[in-house]
Amino acid sequence: MSYVEVAPLVTPRARRRRLLLRRFVRRPFAVLGLVVALAFVVSAILAPVVAPANPDATDFNALLAHPSSEHLLGTDELGRDILSRIIWGARASIQAGVLATLLAMVIAVPIGLVAGYYRGWLDPVISRFTDVLLAFPFLIVAVGLAAILGPSLLNATIALGVGAAPGLIRIARGEALALREEDYVRAAVANGAGGPTILARHILPNMMNTLIVQATVTIPAAIIGEATLSFLGLGVQPPTPSWGVMLSAAQPYISDAPRLALYPGLAVVCCTLSFNLLGDGLRDVLDPRTQR
Amino acid sequence: MGGFLLRKIGAALVVLFLASVLVFAGARAIPGDIALALGGEERNPQVIEQIREKYGLNDPLPVQYVRWVGLALTGDLGRDSRELPVGHTIVTRLPLTLELAGLSLLIAALIGLPAGVIAAVRRGKPSDYTATTIALVGLSIPHFWLGLVLIIAFAVELHWLPAGGYVPLSEDPVENLRHMLMPAFVLGTGFSAVLMRQMRSAMLDSLASDYVRTARAKGLSEWAVVGVHAFRNSLITVVTVLGLQLGALISGAVITEQIFGIAGFGRLTVDAITQRDYSLLQGVVLVAAAGYVVASLAVDVVYSLLNPRIRVGGRPA
Numbered sequence: 001m002s003y004v005e006v007a008p009l010v011t012p013r014a015r016r017r018r019l020l021l022r023r024f025v026r027r028p029f030a031v032l033g034l035v036v037a038l039a040f041v042v043s044a045i046l047a048p049v050v051a052p053a054n055p056d057a058t059d060f061n062a063l064l065a066h067p068s069s070e071h072l073l074g075t076d077e078l079g080r081d082i083l084s085r086i087i088w089g090a091r092a093s094i095q096a097g098v099l100a101t102l103l104a105m106v107i108a109v110p111i112g113l114v115a116g117y118y119r120g121w122l123d124p125v126i127s128r129f130t131d132v133l134l135a136f137p138f139l140i141v142a143v144g145l146a147a148i149l150g151p152s153l154l155n156a157t158i159a160l161g162v163g164a165a166p167g168l169i170r171i172a173r174g175e176a177l178a179l180r181e182e183d184y185v186r187a188a189v190a191n192g193a194g195g196p197t198i199l200a201r202h203i204l205p206n207m208m209n210t211l212i213v214q215a216t217v218t219i220p221a222a223i224i225g226e227a228t229l230s231f232l233g234l235g236v237q238p239p240t241p242s243w244g245v246m247l248s249a250a251q252p253y254i255s256d257a258p259r260l261a262l263y264p265g266l267a268v269v270c271c272t273l274s275f276n277l278l279g280d281g282l283r284d285v286l287d288p289r290t291q292r
Numbered sequence: 293m294g295g296f297l298l299r300k301i302g303a304a305l306v307v308l309f310l311a312s313v314l315v316f317a318g319a320r321a322i323p324g325d326i327a328l329a330l331g332g333e334e335r336n337p338q339v340i341e342q343i344r345e346k347y348g349l350n351d352p353l354p355v356q357y358v359r360w361v362g363l364a365l366t367g368d369l370g371r372d373s374r375e376l377p378v379g380h381t382i383v384t385r386l387p388l389t390l391e392l393a394g395l396s397l398l399i400a401a402l403i404g405l406p407a408g409v410i411a412a413v414r415r416g417k418p419s420d421y422t423a424t425t426i427a428l429v430g431l432s433i434p435h436f437w438l439g440l441v442l443i444i445a446f447a448v449e450l451h452w453l454p455a456g457g458y459v460p461l462s463e464d465p466v467e468n469l470r471h472m473l474m475p476a477f478v479l480g481t482g483f484s485a486v487l488m489r490q491m492r493s494a495m496l497d498s499l500a501s502d503y504v505r506t507a508r509a510k511g512l513s514e515w516a517v518v519g520v521h522a523f524r525n526s527l528i529t530v531v532t533v534l535g536l537q538l539g540a541l542i543s544g545a546v547i548t549e550q551i552f553g554i555a556g557f558g559r560l561t562v563d564a565i566t567q568r569d570y571s572l573l574q575g576v577v578l579v580a581a582a583g584y585v586v587a588s589l590a591v592d593v594v595y596s597l598l599n600p601r602i603r604v605g606g607r608p609a
Contacts, residue, residue, distance in 0.1 A: 269434075
C-alpha cells in the first residue's frame with residue numbers, strides 16, 4: 001500500500017492565529033475595549049443614520065433643555081441636540097486619531113528602520129535629531145504647528161501626527177536594532193539578500209506586533225490631542241461638532257448646565273479608554289515578553 | 293566616569309544647539325509679518341520700517357540667529373511686543389508652574405508608587421485588576437475635562453475650593469494650597485497612572501530576580517524582601533522614567549493653567565503662540581527645551597551613579 005502525503009488541514013500560521021484569538025477572547029476587558037471602540041468607529045461612519053437629529057438644527061424653544069424623550073441628553077445653549085452632536089463629534093475624533101497615527105507611522109517607521117538597520121553615520125544623526133524633537137513637549141509642538149498651519153481639523157491631525165512621530169522613530173529604531181542581530185536576518189544576508197529585501201521581508205513583518213500595539217496607544221493619545229487642540233480653538237472650528245469644541249463652548253454654562261461639559265467629556269473618556277483597553281489586551285496577547 | 297559624563301554633556305549641547313535652531317526657525321514659520329505683529333495697531337509703513345530696523349529684521353536670518361543666541365547665552369532673551377524683558381517675564385511666571393509641577397509629582401508619587409507595589413505583590417488578584425484598571429481610566433481622562441468636572445463638583449456645587457486663580461505662597465500659604473489643590477490633582481492623576489504602571493512592571497521584574505530569591509532564602513521577612521530589596525531596586529527604573537516625563541508635565545501644565553486661570557509658564561506659552569509674540573515664543577520654548585535637556589542629562593548621570601553597568605558598558609541599547 002502506497003503512502004499518500006496529506007497536506008495538513010491547519011497551517012502553522014492559522015494555528016498561531018487561532019491561539020492568539022483564543023488568548024484575546026479570554027480577556028474580558030480587551031474584548032470590551034474592542035466592542036466599544038468598534039461602536040465608536042461605526043457610529044462615526046454612520047453618523048447621518050444613527051444620530052436622532054440634525055446636529056446643527058437649532059431649537060430656540062428648547063435652549064439648555066433638560067434630557068427628555070425628544071432630546072435624550074438635552075440641548076445646548078443654541079437648542080441643538082447634544083446626543084446628535086456627540087455622535088457627529090466622534091467623526092472628528094476618530095478621523096484625527098486614526099489619520100494622525102497613520103501619518104506618524106508613515107513618517108516614523110521608514111526612518112526608524114533605516115537608522116536601526118543600516119547604523120553607520122545615519123543612525124547617530126537620526127537619533128540626535130529625534131532627541132531634539134523629543135525635547136519639545138508634545139502639546140507645544142502640536143499647538144505651535146496648529147498655529148503655523150492655521151486652525152482646522154486637517155491641520156490639527158497633521159500636527160498630532162508629526163508630534164507623535166519622534167517617539168515612534170525611537171521605537172522602530174530599537175526594534176530594527178534588535179532584529180538585525182537575529183539568526184534569520186544573518187541567514188538572509190548570507191544568502192545574498194539586499195538591505196531593502198531584508199527590511200521588507202524579515203524586519204518589518206517581525207516588528208508588526210510592536211507597531212500594532214503602539215498604534216492602539218497612539219490613537220487614544222491623538223484623540224485626546226484633537227479634543228485638547230479643539231478646546232484651545234486650534235482644531236475643529238465651531239459650529240462643526242467636535243468633543244473639544246463642545247467642551248470649550250460649555251465653559252460659560254458650567255454652573256447652570258454642567259451636563260454640557262459632562263457628556264462630551266464622558267464620550268472622550270469612553271472612546272480613549274476603549275482603545276487603551278484594546279491596546280493593553282493586544283500587548284498581553286502579542287508581546288511574549290509581558291507573559292510572565 | 294569622566295569620559296561618560298563628557299560624552300553625555302556633548303550630546304546634550306548638540307541637542308540644545310539644534311533645538312535653538314528649530315525654535316528660531318519655528319518662530320519665523322508662524323504666518324504673519326513679525327514687524328506688523330510688533331507694531332500692534334500701527335499700520336504706518338514708516339513706523340513699521342523703523343520697527344524692522346530696530347529689531348534687526350532686515351538682516352539675513354543667520355545674522356539674526358547668531359545675535360539672538362549670543363544674547364540668550366548672557367541671559368538676555370530680548371523684549372516682547374509690549375517692550376517687557378522676556379527673561380524677566382519667564383522668571384516671574386516659572387515659580388507658579390514649578391510649584392504646580394512639584395505638587396503634582398508629590399500627589400502622583402503618593403498615589404502611584406504604593407498602588408504599583410500592591411498591584412505587583414498581589415499580581416492576578418482582584419486588587420491588581422482594580423489598580424491596573426483605575427490606572428488605565430486615569431490615562432484616558434483628558435486633563436481639561438477632569439479639571440472642569442472638579443470645578444463643577446468642588447467649586448460650583450460644594451463651594452469647598454476656589455474655581456481658579458492664584459495666591460502667592462508668601463502671601464497666604466493656606467490660600468495658596470487651596471488654590472493649588474485642584475490643579476495639582478488634575479495634573480498629578482495622569483502621572484500617578486504612568487508611575488503606577490511603571491512601578492508595577494519594575495516590581496514584577498525585581499520580584500522575579502535572583503537577589504529577591506536570595507533574600508527570601510535568607511529567611512528575611514516578606515516586608516523586608518518587598519519593601520527594601522525589590523522596592524529600592526524598582527525605584528531606579530521609575531526615577532528614570534519620571535525624568536523623561538518632564539515634557540508631558542509641561543504639556544499638562546499648559547492646559548491645566550488654562551483651565552484654572554493660573555498665569556504660569558504654560559499659560560505664557562499659549563499666549564505667546566496665540567498672540568504671535570515671536571520673541572516671547574522663542575524664549576519660552578527655548579527655556580522649555582533647555583529644561584528637558586538638562587533633566588534628561590541629570591537622569592543619565594543619576595542613573596549611571598546608581599547602575600555602574602551603564603557607564604562601563606558604554607554603548608546604550
